Amino acid sequence: MPESIIKRVKRLISASINDVMDSIEKSNGLALMRQTIREIDDAIREIDERLGNIGAELVRMENMMKWLKSKHEEKVKKLELALRKNREDLAEMVIGEQMQIEEEQAHLKKSMQRLMDEAKELQELRHRAVSYRHDLAERYQAWKAAHPEVASEVTDEIAPNETLSPFNEAAFEKIVRTAEETFLRATGQQFKPDAEKIPERVAHMQELDQLAREEEIRRRLEEARQRLAS
Numbered sequence: 001m002p003e004s005i006i007k008r009v010k011r012l013i014s015a016s017i018n019d020v021m022d023s024i025e026k027s028n029g030l031a032l033m034r035q036t037i038r039e040i041d042d043a044i045r046e047i048d049e050r051l052g053n054i055g056a057e058l059v060r061m062e063n064m065m066k067w068l069k070s071k072h073e074e075k076v077k078k079l080e081l082a083l084r085k086n087r088e089d090l091a092e093m094v095i096g097e098q099m100q101i102e103e104e105q106a107h108l109k110k111s112m113q114r115l116m117d118e119a120k121e122l123q124e125l126r127h128r129a130v131s132y133r134h135d136l137a138e139r140y141q142a143w144k145a146a147h148p149e150v151a152s153e154v155t156d157e158i159a160p161n162e163t164l165s166p167f168n169e170a171a172f173e174k175i176v177r178t179a180e181e182t183f184l185r186a187t188g189q190q191f192k193p194d195a196e197k198i199p200e201r202v203a204h205m206q207e208l209d210q211l212a213r214e215e216e217i218r219r220r221l222e223e224a225r226q227r228l229a230s
């Protein structure tokens with residue numbers, strides 16, 4: 001399995017700067033240092049690409065959450081209409097559709113929370129990687145200046161930090177905040193992970209879930225009748 005971005009960056013910046021500088025005194029240490037800096041540059045670009053993808057996916061999910069909320073509101077009106085027409089069969093069907101929408105909202109909320117957690121970790125890791133890269137590049141240049149006899153053998157150069165494309169953190173934070181506010185408004189509660197299911201009890205739990213679903217439909221049907229009568 002390919003190494004993830006997060007694991008790779010953590011591995012690259014795990015060594016202390018002093019340990020890396022000590023390696024310069026060893027065989028081909030300068031080349032190793034240049035390679036490490038380039039790998040960090042590549043990893044930072046991958047982080048930026050992943051954050052961009054997360055931002056786009058959060059926007060898509062935000063729009064989906066809004067659409068689901070509007071569909072749920074439509075079902076409320078249809079439920080009232082079915083009861084006014086004394087079509088209990090249609091009313092039960094509408095309530096079932098409402099519950100299906102709520103399940104989709106819950107699933108979408110979990111996915112959004114997972115992406116936002118990943119984005120937060122990537123942003124923190126990016127800050128650490130950029131800082132580490134900056135310190136390493138400065139020490140690299142200082143060592144070269146102090147050892148011209150070795151530095152003269154270097155034919156390729158390390159680009160300064162300024163050449164790294166800055167990540168628009170403010171814009172991304174706005175995307176994340178908007179997405180979070182959207183699903184909080186749509187669901188009315190903070191995300192809470194579901195309890196894990198025990199495999200050997202899945203069949204029984206599915207039967208209980210169906211019974212609970214039918215009971216919930218009857219409960220909502222009665223509530224809707226009472227609202228219509230009041």
